[in-house]
Amino acid sequence: xxxxxxxxxxxxxxxxxxxxxxxxxxxxxxxxxxxxxxxxxxxxxxxxxxxxxxxxxxxxxxxxxxxxxxxxxxxxxxxxxxxxxxxxxxxxxxxxxxxxxxxxxxxxxxxxxxxxxxxxxxxxxxxxxxxxxxxxxxxxxxxxxxxxxxxxxxxxxxxxxxxxxxxxxxxxxxxxxxxxxxxxxxxxxxxxxxxxxxxxxxxxxxxxxxxxxxxxxxxxxxxxxxxxxxxxxxxxxxxxxxxxxxxxxxxxxxxxxxxxxxxxxxxxxxxxxxxxxxxxxxxxxxxxxxxxxxxxxxxxxxxxxxxxxxxxxxxxxxxxxxxxxxxxxxxxxxxxxxxxxxxxxxxxxxxxxxxxxxxxxxxxxxxxxxxxxxxxxxxxxxxxxxxxxxxxxxxxxxxxxxxxxxxxxxxxxxxxxxxxxxxxxxxxxxxxxxxxxxxxxxxxxxxxxxxxxxxxxxxxxxxxxxxxxxxxxxxxxxxxxxxxxxxxxxxxxxxxxxxxxxxxxxxxxxxxxxxxxxxxxxx
Amino acid sequence: xxxxxxxxxxxxxxxxxxxxxxxxxxxxxxxxxxxxxxxxxxxxxxxxxxxxxxxxxxxxxxxxxxxxxxxxxxxxxxxxxxxxxxxxxxxxxxxxxxxxxxxxxxxxxxxxxxxxxxxxxxxxxxxxxxxxxxxxxxxxxxxxxxxxxxxxxxxxxxxxxxxxxxxxxxxxxxxxxxxxxxxxxxxxxxxxxxxxxxxxxxxxxxxxxxxxxxxxxxxxxxxxxxxxxxxxxxxxxxxxxxxxxxxxxxxxxxxxxxxxxxxxxxxxxxxxxxxxxxxxxxxxxxxxxxxxxxxxxxxxxxxxxxxxxxxxxxxxxxxxxxxxxxxxxxxxxxxxxxxxxxxxxxxxxxxxxxxxxxxxxxxxxxxxxxxxxxxx
Numbered sequence: 001x002x003x004x005x006x007x008x009x010x011x012x013x014x015x016x017x018x019x020x021x022x023x024x025x026x027x028x029x030x031x032x033x034x035x036x037x038x039x040x041x042x043x044x045x046x047x048x049x050x051x052x053x054x055x056x057x058x059x060x061x062x063x064x065x066x067x068x069x070x071x072x073x074x075x076x077x078x079x080x081x082x083x084x085x086x087x088x089x090x091x092x093x094x095x096x097x098x099x100x101x102x103x104x105x106x107x108x109x110x111x112x113x114x115x116x117x118x119x120x121x122x123x124x125x126x127x128x129x130x131x132x133x134x135x136x137x138x139x140x141x142x143x144x145x146x147x148x149x150x151x152x153x154x155x156x157x158x159x160x161x162x163x164x165x166x167x168x169x170x171x172x173x174x175x176x177x178x179x180x181x182x183x184x185x186x187x188x189x190x191x192x193x194x195x196x197x198x199x200x201x202x203x204x205x206x207x208x209x210x211x212x213x214x215x216x217x218x219x220x221x222x223x224x225x226x227x228x229x230x231x232x233x234x235x236x237x238x239x240x241x242x243x244x245x246x247x248x249x250x251x252x253x254x255x256x257x258x259x260x261x262x263x264x265x266x267x268x269x270x271x272x273x274x275x276x277x278x279x280x281x282x283x284x285x286x287x288x289x290x291x292x293x294x295x296x297x298x299x300x301x302x303x304x305x306x307x308x309x310x311x312x313x314x315x316x317x318x319x320x321x322x323x324x325x326x327x328x329x330x331x332x333x334x335x336x337x338x339x340x341x342x343x344x345x346x347x348x349x350x351x352x353x354x355x356x357x358x359x360x361x362x363x364x365x366x367x368x369x370x371x372x373x374x375x376x377x378x379x380x381x382x383x384x385x386x387x388x389x390x391x392x393x394x395x396x397x398x399x400x401x402x403x404x405x406x407x408x409x410x411x412x413x414x415x416x417x418x419x420x421x422x423x424x425x426x427x428x429x430x431x432x433x434x435x436x437x438x439x440x441x442x443x444x445x446x447x448x449x450x451x452x453x454x455x456x457x458x459x460x461x462x463x464x465x466x467x468x469x470x471x472x473x474x475x476x477x478x479x480x481x482x483x484x485x486x487x488x489x490x491x492x493x494x495x496x497x498x499x500x501x502x503x504x505x506x507x508x509x510x511x512x513x514x515x516x517x518x519x520x521x522x523x
Numbered sequence: 524x525x526x527x528x529x530x531x532x533x534x535x536x537x538x539x540x541x542x543x544x545x546x547x548x549x550x551x552x553x554x555x556x557x558x559x560x561x562x563x564x565x566x567x568x569x570x571x572x573x574x575x576x577x578x579x580x581x582x583x584x585x586x587x588x589x590x591x592x593x594x595x596x597x598x599x600x601x602x603x604x605x606x607x608x609x610x611x612x613x614x615x616x617x618x619x620x621x622x623x624x625x626x627x628x629x630x631x632x633x634x635x636x637x638x639x640x641x642x643x644x645x646x647x648x649x650x651x652x653x654x655x656x657x658x659x660x661x662x663x664x665x666x667x668x669x670x671x672x673x674x675x676x677x678x679x680x681x682x683x684x685x686x687x688x689x690x691x692x693x694x695x696x697x698x699x700x701x702x703x704x705x706x707x708x709x710x711x712x713x714x715x716x717x718x719x720x721x722x723x724x725x726x727x728x729x730x731x732x733x734x735x736x737x738x739x740x741x742x743x744x745x746x747x748x749x750x751x752x753x754x755x756x757x758x759x760x761x762x763x764x765x766x767x768x769x770x771x772x773x774x775x776x777x778x779x780x781x782x783x784x785x786x787x788x789x790x791x792x793x794x795x796x797x798x799x800x801x802x803x804x805x806x807x808x809x810x811x812x813x814x815x816x817x818x819x820x821x822x823x824x825x826x827x828x829x830x831x832x833x834x835x836x837x838x839x840x841x842x843x844x845x846x847x848x849x850x851x852x853x854x855x856x857x858x859x860x861x862x863x864x865x866x867x868x869x870x871x872x873x874x875x876x877x878x879x880x881x882x883x884x885x886x887x888x889x890x891x892x893x894x895x896x897x898x899x
Contacts, residue, residue: 065630065897072583073626076590077619080608083597084616087609091678094601095853102598103864105591110871113583114878120897121580126881134878165854169677170601172854352676479609480681489616496620500627503638510636 009483010475013085016490018460020077022453023497027071029452032146032193033200033235034064035139038119039132040227046132056220057135058123059516060204065120066507070500077493085486089467089477096162096173097152104148112141146196147189154185156468157459158253164380166351166370171471184253187246188459194238195452198415201232202441202448205422207512209441212432217515222431225422233419239412244307250462251308251316254469256394257462259319260401262304263294267326271316272299273307276406279399286323287392292399319398323391334391341386344379384471396464404457411451418444533858534848535830537599540865542825544592545663546818549704551585552659553810554578556705556712558625558652561645564716564728572633572892572899575648577719578712579629579899580882584875586626598861602851603836606680610672611662611688618658625651629899652712653705660704662688664697666828667751667773669839683840696754699747706740707794707817714797714813717806721886726806733801733809751827752777757837759847766834766842776831783826790819 038061045053079101083090090097118126118134126134155161161178162171173179205228208221251258258264263279264271277297284291302312309315317331325333347369354362369375388394418441425431431438463469467477557578565571597604608615624647631637632644671683671690684690691697710733717729756772759765769775777784793816801809829835834845852858885891892898 062897066634069626069630072586073623076586076622076626079590079593079597080615080619083593083604083608084612085609087605088679090597090605090609091602094597094604095857098594098598098601098604098853099857099861102591102594102861105587105594106864106867106871109587109590110875113587114875117580117583117882118878121882123897124894125885130881168854173857173860176856176860356676479612480679481609481612481687482685485612485687492620496623499639500623503627503631506636506638507631507634511634514635 006483007475009481009486010478012483012486012490013478014474016486016493017078017081017085019490019493019497020074020081021456021460023501024071024074024078025453025456026449026501027067027074028146029196029199030067030203031064031071031142032196033198033231034060034067034203035135035142036197037200037204037228037231038064039136039139040231041223042132042135044227046128052219053223055516056223059220060224061119062511063207063508066504066511068116070504073500074497085479085481086467086477087479089472092170092472092477093156093159093162093468095170096155096159096179099173099176100148100152100155100179104145104152108141108145108148110141112138112145115141143193146193150189150192151180151182151185154182154188155179156466157188157463158182158184158249159468159471164370164376164383166348166367167355169348169352183249187242187249191239191242191246192455194235194242195412195455197235198232198239198412199448199452201228201235201419202415202444204228205232205418206442206445206448209438210512211515213435213438213442215432218432220516222426225431226426229419229422229426232415233423236412236416236419240416243409243412248307254463255317256319256322257396257401258308259317259322260396260398260462261405261458263292263398263402264304264316264318265291265320267315267318267321267329269305269313269315270302271304271308271314272301273303274299274406276410277402279402286320286395287390289392289395289398291319292402319395323395334385334388334394337382337385338388338391340379341382341384344375344383345386347375347379348383382470384466384468384473384476387473387476388465393465396462401458401462404454404461408451408454408458411447411454415444415448415451528859528862530852530855530858531849533855533862534599534852536862536865537595537852537858538825538829538835538848539822540868541592541595541599542822542829543818544588544595545825546821548585548588548592548659549656549707549821550711550814550817551581551588552656552704552708553711553715554582554585555625555652555655556708556710557716558648558712559705559709560712560716560732561648561652564725564732566724569889569892570722570725571645573720573722573725573887573889574716575629575632575645576892576899577716577887581715582625582629586622589622595861599853599858600846600848600851601853602678603846605678606672606674606846606851607662607670607836610680610682611665611670611691612682613686614658614662614688614691617654618662621651621654621658625655633899652708656708657701657705661691661697661701663704663824664694664700664747665691666825666835666837667756668694668696669757669837669845671840672838672844673841674838674844696747696750699743699750703740703743703747706736706743709736710740710798710801711810711813711817714801714806714810717801718808718810719883719887721888730802730806733798733806737798737802757834757842757845758832759834759845759849761832764847764850766837766845766847768842772831772833773827776827776833780826780831783823783830786819786826787823790816790821790823792816794820 038057041053041057045057115134115137119138122131122134160182161173161175163174165172204224208224211217211221262274274294275298277294279292280295282291282293304316305312305314315329317329321331323334325331347366351366354366421437425434465473467474565574628644628647632641673681713729713733717726752774755768755770758767758769758772793812797809797812797816800812829848834847836846838844
């Protein structure tokens with residue numbers, strides 16, 4: 001079955017998952033950040049008793065609600081698509097991957113869904129403090145759910161805390177704490193949720209700027225810019241810090257992805273970090289993959305070496321080292337990994353056949369191999385490579401990753417400046433007079449969404465062709481269904497999500513144009 | 524305590540948790556059941572608003588329970604997740620589509636500039652209300668009637684037909700359970716509305732609708748139960764794990780396991796009692812009988828599917844590919860880790876109860892709907 005895999009099925013399955021994830025991520029970051037902004041605002045209301053804060057909270061809560069429902073709807077699809085479209089994956093690693101998903105449901109989703117109802121409908125039914133606690137619990141629940149799904153996602157990029165069981169032909173968890181405290185998970189969680197805080201803050205600052213441009217809702221706008229400005233500035237600085245830490249971790253656990261992010265083909269000592277640059281084909285190829293030169297580049301000398309090794313003279317391996325191997329630096333070639341992986345897979349097949357035939361002698365010796373550290377560390381570790389026939393197949397789409405990464409980082413720095421200027425102008429009471437800034441803030445809203453999506457493009461495109469780093473390529477993980485079935489559901493999802501997104505944007509625009517005064521009048 | 528935590532104990536424990544979640548899910552599908560009345564029960568727009576808002580304050584519980592049910596199944600019995608979801612593709616996709624349109628329908632229906640109009644979103648609620656319970660019921664029926672799949676040496680699934688799960692609709696027994704769950708959801712929806720809305724005219728119509736919906740529910744439920752207990756069942760040999768079809772297997776399990784028998788019979792009696800109360804007595808209180816009764820019956824059905832040596836996800840195409848609690852489960856380490864995490868469940872139930880009571884203390888009235896605030 002695996003040997004005769006239908007590549008169009010793989011591509012359509014990938015497209016469907018990407019479509020769902022992209023749509024889902026249009027709504028989630030706003031939920032993550034706006035939930036905390038609501039909690040800050042309502043806390044101000046409860047502490048001061050100032051009804052204006054309540055009005056402000058309720059206005060943003062309405063937008064939160066519109067966004068929240070569609071985020072929930074797209075989220076359920078992602079969870080079930082692991083089974084419907086990636087069933088081989090679900091079995092191969094379900095013993096580990098399923099646990100964080102279940103914990104997410106038990107510990108986070110119920111918290112979020114229980115108290116979101118109190119938050120929306122409880123204003124006149126529960127006390128002020130109960131309501132405030134509910135708003136905080138929604139924020140905590142939403143971010144807790146992000147924690148567990150990101151732990152699961154991080155595990156796919158750096159599989160830890162498990163052992164392969166040949167009897168069941170799957171990986172099984174042997175350390176929950178290793179899975180939870182996976183360094184990739186820690187970086188991913190902190191970087192992702194803080195980027196959600198930034199997006200929500202840009203959203204609040206941008207909409208508030210629009211009100212000021214139209215000389216409406218000035219008190220709401222100024223106070224919102226103040227709250228979101230502080231939250232956004234702190235979060236965007238954290239995003240930069242966690243991004244740096246994340247890149248450092250990637251250079252260790254996913255060096256090919258890291259080389260793609262930098263379009264670094266030749267390994268170097270004193271490697272510089274490319275701030276900007278343009279890729280052009282060099283004419284050289286690794287197999288069927290183009291090798292790119294970086295033109296017009298602005299580099300910070302030595303910084304890449306410092307980031308990855310802590311030493312300006314440290315050696316950073318390039319794509320050619322990682323593919324062809326570099327014995328001097330202790331880097332194994334991909335062709336060698338493929339051979340070792342094939343050997344490991346053959347041992348597994350022999351084991352299963354011996355079990356099927358009841359050949360106890362062979363079974364015992366093969367079973368012993370899987371318990372042998374020499375075999376697991378030097379052969380089974382490369383199991384996933386056995387599914388490749390050419391070394392270039394492990395190279396991801398370098399230009400997409402290179403440009404996405406730079407654009408994301410550049411926008412991140414723009415947002416730091418945006419929040420700093422917003423707070424400065426607020427403190428000088430000059431917000432209304434700087435119309436250029438208000439327009440800039442407003443137009444930053446789509447840029448925040450772009451930056452957020454680009455982050456996932458770097459992550460997910462960068463780890464191709466792996467669904468689980470080094471253990472399982474994407475094309476092996478796919479369900480045994482027809483490509484036609486997935487095509488149909490892809491287009492159904494595309495039409496449905498687009499229709500719902502259109503409705504959501506239309507409702508949002510109308511609610512923003514109406515503003516809180518209209519809400520009050522509706523009462 | 525640690526000594527008694529064997530792999531077999533944990534497999535049983537997680538099947539009980541899965542069964543509990545399934546029971547709660549079916550009970551919470553009162554939201555879906557209520558949605559099927561969105562066009563027929565109300566006579567005025569304000570009545571429709573009251574119905575939608577009453578149900579809308581609970582839709583997320585059903586949704587979350589469904590997600591948690593899926594997550595718990597994935598964590599504890601990943602081979603089921605891989606086999607059923609990856610094989611019965613169209614059934615699960617249809618269920619998912621019906622739930623996507625539900626989630627947004629509540630939030631969008633009454634908002635200005637919602638593009639498609641309130642009636643379209645109410646239509647979404649109706650479609651989810653019909654399809655959700657029916658398809659979930661049909662999918663669960665295959666736990667007893669079997670599915671057309673086989674597994675290879677590496678547990679990779681191949682589905683026997685290109686219908687990918689929709690072929691289950693060719694078996695009338697699956698229809699019986701699907702329709703029984705649909706009508707049960709409608710009954711529960713009516714009882715919940717009677718409990719949460721203060722509007723005499725509506726309550727009178729609810730009583731009438733309860734009477735009408737009880738009949739098909741009883742017919743379909745009894746038909747399914749009859750076929751289940753009279754027919755053959757999938758039994759795994761406790762020593763070899765070999766699967767065989769055994770006459771009256773589920774009846775044998777029911778009669779030999781007193782706990783399951785009590786759960787099943789007690790649940791059925793309680794649901795019948797709730798129908799009596801709903802139709803002839805205080806309709807508002809009927810839900811409090813129907814809820815535990817529903818959870819009990821569903822749990823008992825899941826116990827029949829998984830315990831007593833049953834193969835809980837049988838293959839009608841290749842008997843030996845059938846899934847049992849033993850061959851489909853996660854490793855002992857994972858189940859044990861999840862076992863400790865499940866200790867949080869009572870706390871979760873407590874805060875859900877507190878929040879539920881806080882919101883339902885006062886019934887929904889027409890006056891409240893006119894007040895403004897967050898409204899569907």
